């Protein structure tokens with residue numbers, strides 16, 4: 001097995017390494033997503049409108065679900081597969097940017113996923129707004145050689161055009177929803193509908209052509225709707241749709257309560273992780289209760305909850321009344337990397353630095369961002385930290401042991417401390433007023449991923465889960481963009497969950 005980022009700097013993808021073969025898979029012309037482009041920001045405005053004028057997602061989702069029911073989708077939304085007692089599946093999150101980081105994951109994903117029965121794509125299938133036109137280069141093309149079904153849950157980006165593209169691709173070519181009667185003038189809903197972004201008139205004209213790339217019988221997957229459950233071997237996998245704002249409508253909440261019943265071990269997949277960046281986000285359900293209430297209920301037998309949305313890997317083994325539930329973030333499947341060095345020293349729900357895991361390691365995350373800002377601000381000599389310098393200064397600021405043993409002694413200097421501070425290492429939310437450069441979500445708004453970031457290491461990842469009647473083994477594999485990790489994707493984290 002090849003070195004991981006926990007073993008060596010080369011395992012993390014640093015140093016002069018041979019580039020992977022992923023570029024051969026890419027289309028000749030790649031349209032880069034620039035979040036600085038005002039047109040892009042304007043197209044992605046529906047999330048803001050939903051928070052200002054009320055969120056219409058629940059109602060739209062309910063109409064999609066009714067349409068699917070009328071077309072004969074099962075009422076319980078359970079996909080009943082014929083997987084054996086022992087089988088494997090893949091989970092990959094936040095894939096759809098269609099550029100080098102997304103494609104750099106593909107060769108390793110295909111290799112590790114060779115003998116798996118299916119894949120679950122966890123949120124944000126298509127950036128920036130989920131258009132049907134974008135499925136060509138951001139879904140069908142990259143995964144054309146994966147010879148098994150892919151089921152998906154939508155993320156907020158898939159909702160920016162009311163989920164039309166997603167429903168066509170994953171739900172048996174679902175036709176567009178009939179237009180709704182116009183809201184009463186001068187109401188909040190009326191204002192919202194005036195400003196609402198909708199799909200282009202001829203969006204998806206080429207979809208029938210491009211979906212042939214994944215049309216083999218072995219690749220066929222039909223979902224009952226945007227949320228679903230899969231009964232596979234001894235486990236039930238439940239995918240929920242948290243829409244534009246990371247919440248659940250009452251109808252979906254009632255369904256989730258229903259499919260969570262019974263002794264079968266369960267794995268939740270969601271677009272909004274329940275534990276992330278050292279915080280607990282239980283995910284409210286309209287009308288009362290939270291998703292995490294249902295996950296923690298001992299009668300429901302959840303063993304893991306995996307969320308996308310944040311583009312890295314994190315794992316929190318939380319003790320819930322004597323059982324351990326693995327709360328995982330796995331959104332590092334393609335889109336630009338979210339920092340891990342801004343995660344404060346972990347101490348939540350009994351999870352500490354001893355049991356918490358993340359990828360990239362915080363030092364590598366800081367080194368990655370220091371290079372990025374050095375390039376963007378043309379201050380390379382000031383900003384750029386080596387991976388050893390970054391690991392040392394992260395260790396000092398967060399009082400944590402470095403994720404890998406540093407090589408040659410790295411000195412901590414005033415400069416490395418200053419850069420670490422500017423890039424947000426160890427800043428807690430309560431101290432957020434202290435000046436720092438944007439490195440997490442806001443990064444997408446202020447700094448477009450430029451061509452300079454389109455070279456390895458990318459710090460991408462995906463999961464493979466091996467299921468038996470007795471246990472589920474979850475492994476996080478890395479993709480760096482370098483050939484060595486492409487040929488043998490290193491294991492960055494591994495945990496075996498007993499199924500009682």
Ligand SMILES: [Fe+2]
Nearest residue numbers: 094124309335
């Ligand atoms: Fe995302």
